[in-house]
Amino acid sequence: MPITSSGPRIAILGFAIESNRFAPVATRADFVSRAYLKGAALMDDARSEAPAMTPEIPAFVRDMDRSGAWTPVPILFANAESGGPVEHAFFVDTLAVFEAGLRAALPLDAVYICEHGAAITTESDDPDGEVFALVRGIVGPDVPVVATVDLHANVSDRMVDNVNTLISYRRNPHIDMAERGADAARVLRELMAGGKVAVAHIRLPVCAPPTQLLTAPGTGPYADMIASAEALLDDPRIVNISGVAGFVYGDTPKNGLTVIVTTRDDPAFARQTALDLALPAWQGRAAFSPELTSLEEAVALARQAGENARLPAVCLADVADNPGGGGRGNTPYLLQALLAAGAQGVIMGVITDAALCAEAHGLGVGAAFTARFNREETTLYSDAFAAPAKVLKLHQGQGVGRRGQLQGCRFDLGPSVLLEMDGIKVVVVSNRYQCHEPMFFEMFGLDIAQARTVVVKSRGHFRAAFDEFFKPEQIHNVDVPGLTSPVLARFDFQRLPRPTVPMDTMQDWSPQVRVLSHPKL
Known part of the structure; x- marks a missing residue:
């Protein structure tokens, strides 16, 4: 018009x-x-x-x-x-x-x-x-x-x-x-x-x-x-x-x-x-005051889901590394723990690493290589690590949201890659986004409904889009380090009005x- x-x-x-x-x-x-x-x-x-x-x-x-x-x-x-x-x-x-x-x-x-x-x-x-x-x-x-x-x-x-x-x-x-x-x-x-x-x-x-x-x-x-x-x-x-x-x-x-x-x-x-x-x-x-699932318990849930198809699938939310709250989308703690535990049937996304995406696009589909995460990132919690990986699929990262907050909206994740890492499928993107849209997995042909564990770097917006796959009781907010950790005692707040709930114990307040x-x- x-x-x-x-x-x-x-x-x-x-x-x-x-x-x-x-x-x-x-x-x-x-x-x-x-x-x-x-x-x-x-x-x-x-x-x-x-x-x-x-x-x-x-x-x-x-x-x-x-x-x-x-x-x-x-x-x-x-x-x-x-x-x-x-x-x-x-x-x-x-x-x-x-x-x-x-x-x-x-x-x-x-x-x-x-x-x-x-x-x-x-x-x-x-x-x-x-x-x-x-x-x-x-x-x-x-x-x-x-x-x-x-x-x-x-x-x-x-x-x-x-x-x-x-x-x-x-x-x-x-x-x-x-x-x-x-x-x-x-x-x-x-x-x-x-x-x-x-x-x-x-x-x-x-x-x-x-x-x-x-x-x-x-x-x-x-x-x-x-x-x-x-x-x-x-x-x-x-x-x-x-x-x-x-x-x-x-x-x-x-x-x-x-x-x-x-x-x-x-x-x-x-x-x-x-x-x-x-x-x-x-x-x-x-x-x-938050209630969180420990990293150890989260890994145990993922292992159990992968070993027993009769158990409900689980969704692990990396709420401490939510790009929608300023997180860098690249902390390694959940991925490293799941790899160390040998968890199977896991899909994870989205990790932000433009350098890794560029390398994968240069190598091409089918290439086996050492995936080096955060080689160019020096931000707090963006720890570098490396692990064997295979390039399963490549994508330019552009699409339109299907459900939830991004429904009907264009997105651009930049050059993106689906890696396989010892039974775990990991979506890596160039442009920082929280994982609040199923299309971030589906554009690679992944069937979310068939995964035994889905890991998302998102605080809560994913719930509106992934509710067709997970009931609230299947979703676990995992306690790991990050710039958006719900454990507020980990931050050096300087300007907040104090006292304030939940950081301080308060009995009285005069509106x-x-x-x-x-x-x-």
Whole structure:
């Protein structure tokens, strides 16, 4: 559909990355390799059959197209795989692109910001807040601004204060990204029609590891909070409720589970609703401590599954090396232990090692060689090791997701290889991705349903796509070292608010609710 030339002029922009304080610095190249879409290229991708960008903007565009005439004003969407602090100079350049694009586009009727919400840079703890404040400063106090953020955003006061409505995902794994983009479109339409809002904002002293923040029924107090929030959404006083879990590895002063209630100009109701949602989560805070499967037990489960076909297959999640949280996707601990134990019927993926992929592509299918992992990686936990391997298949690593978070989205793993290593089949890729899509195995012809053990380097998003193969009781979060370990005592946090659960024992907490009546912008 071509861009329309009538109706309200709405700018679209976003800077989306989840930053792990302990991971290597993210650079311009990390964004360019995933999605750096400027001007018309942004709209072309948003309206394509299989976008490279995350689903929020395409869904926003579809809903705006459906609901009436409008004129999109695409500025820039920059998105990267989760990594370390962003190189500050690149962030400053990005802000300059936002500013120039917005000023050139004035006057505007509204702005949609698509962020992740957990960015940091090498010099800033709150670049998302800087983006929101920049937008507000340019368009002024009367232009509606709506933002969507990830469920793992670290929400600052500055972020809340500079938008009319902040909308976060409500599903973990994140299978509702498109729905939240559509929500943003509907809220903007209401605000442009003259709607007024009141916002209540409360932050809890809870900085939980992501393994404890699933949203399936019965998985803990955070899931209960989301369910309670959704039960209130039919109330005509409610515009939006966002229970934002946060991302502990960001290590910022704004960390903490956050509740944001937006009402139709009813500040008292917003305040009470925020308290009603926050207090039960606080009372259930003991559940924010992780329960993990030891490496020894995980290896024993894999051996048993391989030796006894009558036992259920198992899925071992290397949650401590999740590229979706800043992990490098290359720690060797699980693979080494499974090889040493002689485990059979195992498929594992995806390990990130561009140099190994290049060597395998040069050798060709059928080649037997010594696979040297992490020969060029010096990051903490990216230990080098070598083992005999055979090249089974090669692939360029490009495809479209089949299920879960990546369903219908393009991905590019770069030159990739399927290796056989003493009965274990290992998928190695060039571009860092978490293994949250069955196609990462299936593009090599692997039948996941026939494997006795499946090992994924992913924290939780794989659950939405691999649920056709594994029930929750077949999945085990394995306790190994890594940049995304749920064992928070292993990290040298310097900026987190303290005390905070689960790292500190807390018995009392006095909630402080910020209330903004049609925010003073």
